[in-house]
Amino acid sequence: MTPEVSDIVQIAIAAYEAGADGLTLINTMPALHVDIKGRNVSLRGGLSGPLLKPIALKAVKDCSEKVPIPIIGVGGIMDWEDCIAFFMAGAKAVQVGTATFVEPYAIPKIIEGLRNFIDENHYSIDEIIGTVHHR
Secondary structure, three states: OOOOOOOHHHHHHHHHHOOOOOEEEOOOEEEEEEEOOOOEEEEEEEEOOHHHHHHHHHHHHHHHOOOOOOEEEEOOOOOHHHHHHHHHHOOOEEEOOHHHHHOOOHHHHHHHHHHHHHHHHOOOHHHHOOOOOOO
């Protein structure tokens, strides 16, 4: 789902009530870059990557508190710490995109970091999902 709507939580609730089995939050945000020297637009399209993460985390947290279906967190996940943040916000899974363009081995490194975090803290993923709700 895109964060371009006025109330993403209401859209999530409507999707759930219509029978959705899960949600993917969020997509890129519309963006524009102006080249001041060339006096033109040098980028039209979507903003993605790390700048999107705070918006995506809020959408995941807000929606996961209101609908009982799994949410896949997307937007700005660059490392294992970002994955943990999405899990704590309520995501049941994550999608990694931009990080793989920056570092082709990002996903194995993320998996290793997640494993280490879980082992060192004696957690399971299920124990950390949604831990920031209502705090």
